[in-house]
Amino acid sequence: MKDFYEEIGKLALGSRLRRLSENILSEAKDIYSDYGIDLEPRWFPIFYLLSHEDSLAVTDIAARISHTHASVSQMIKEMKNRGLIVTEKDQFDGRKSMISLSAAGKDKIGQMNQLYPDVTRAVENLLVETTHDVWEAINELEYTLTRKNLQTRVKEVRKARESEKVKIVAYRPEHKPFFKSLNYQWINKHFEVEQADIKSLEHPDEDILQKGGRIFMATYGDTIVGTVAMKKLGADTFELAKMAVVEEARGRSIGWLLGKRVIDEAKALGASRVYIESNTKLKPAINLYHKLGFKKIKGPESPYARCNIQLELII
Template sequence: MYLASLGKLALGSRLKALSDHFYAAADEVYRALDAPIESRWLPVLRHLWDEGPKTVTEVAQAIGQTHSAVSQLTDRLARAGMVRRQRDPADGRRTVLALTGKAHAALAGLGPIWCAVQRGVSTSLEAHADHLLEAIAACERALQARPVVAAILAEHEAIKATPLEIVPYAPALRGHFYRLNAQWLERHFRIEAIDRAVLGDPERHILQPGGAIFFARLGTEVIGTCALLQESPGVFELTKMGVDETFRGLGAGKRLLEACIAEFHHRGGQTLFLESNSRLQTALRMYEKAGFAMQPSVRPGSHYERADVYMVYRPEAPPRQP
């Protein structure tokens, strides 16, 4: 599932998809059993049924929705004849929401359906249902103690204040070379046999033949990597660039590319090339801005099944027209 691959970044989207699934399931059950209710009405109706007349603000606070959302839902419920607005008998200055006789009659007959819903959810989800409820409760408590917006903004401030470093290969970083590239390959293509060999032993396949590997590091986190592979004397391939998608937009790819090009010049290289794929338009534009020129065909004897782009470093060459 695509959203699952985004981890915490798509938490809200995954919860919404799950919520929509349960809403739709409940509505299908209500329709099948001729129940005069909609799933999205339940929180407001049930709260008023259990607690009696309440203001919009009180209902919103009780069910964890915004004042605006409850007010809009109240309008729908009023049109459906389920809720009415009335003066609070105890305080004429307040307007409260109260169930109509129609709503009381409808809710009074829903006991068997609600019992079936609870049992059906337990049957479908088994122990996951209880675990999910416990996790939701824990999340609600945590969000009350530590509001998520403030936490996110504080982390953003910390990320922006942390310098991005480009560092050379060290044995302790070997696992990151595999991780970052495997993450990228599995997301967009697949890990080919040549990838597995190079990523599994970069010292033998890249460093010993005269190449170099660089890493982008943000504080203690290694967020990107790129390699310069010497194919033959003076001929180098820019290869194995991968940036953790969580940290895109910080310029790590550009900095890694610059480091590899600088190393190419430092070693007196004569030819620098790369192979890529036409689907990766953002990366191709970055390569062109750095001085790589698109070649008319794939590289003869290419090692990669996915490669349909061949570029050669020519800093004087004009960028390709879109």
């Protein structure tokens, strides 16, 4: 019969590592028994640390062995019940307990010192028999996960998958109600509607399209979830404006796709510059603009009272 974890593959990485860990810990208990040592293998990191330190606080132990405070507290409680450790209040901070090996715990140091070189040699021999250096692979995996944890990686994959369902389409007359409502909702949530907004949103054909600009809509399935306009400011400049995304649809890179479409369209039309007016309270939007390559500049006076930052992209 095919191994279950081989069958379902990398989806079960954590479960397979846990099985391997549990198998090794189970064997470790038998090995301890061979040496006459009454010690739970999962206590080993704490025991080893305390055998080289006079005393440590729970928080220090947790940090050193990369365990949670709760799991360390539970193991310390178990070890204390077995008579292996003692606790006493810190002489400088009465709120903190210091942990150290008891006399019985210290008696086991000699037994463990006999075991250490044998286990080390056996593990080295084991690793020699493997095609890959498992120890180095674990080091590399742990380092890579500190740079970006697995949850973040899953979120990124999900975001990329869902963004593939997003399509950016050219504006059509039937899109006008959505162009208006998306932007009015966004503006009213963060600011107040201004005269320049009304001009563009109520008359997009006259104010944007007939002047050489473009409007794009983002769809997710059959639903319109975002919009953006590019207003022609001059022979070689367009303004990225009126970007709005449905709140429920955020997290699918819709803003990025809309901004990228404006940049690509500006290039296709022979422009050399894309300009933006915004407000610094809109941190996600400002971060998006920077990711798209825009840089902060000092531009001309804006028709919008809410504008306190201007950016441009030279293309």
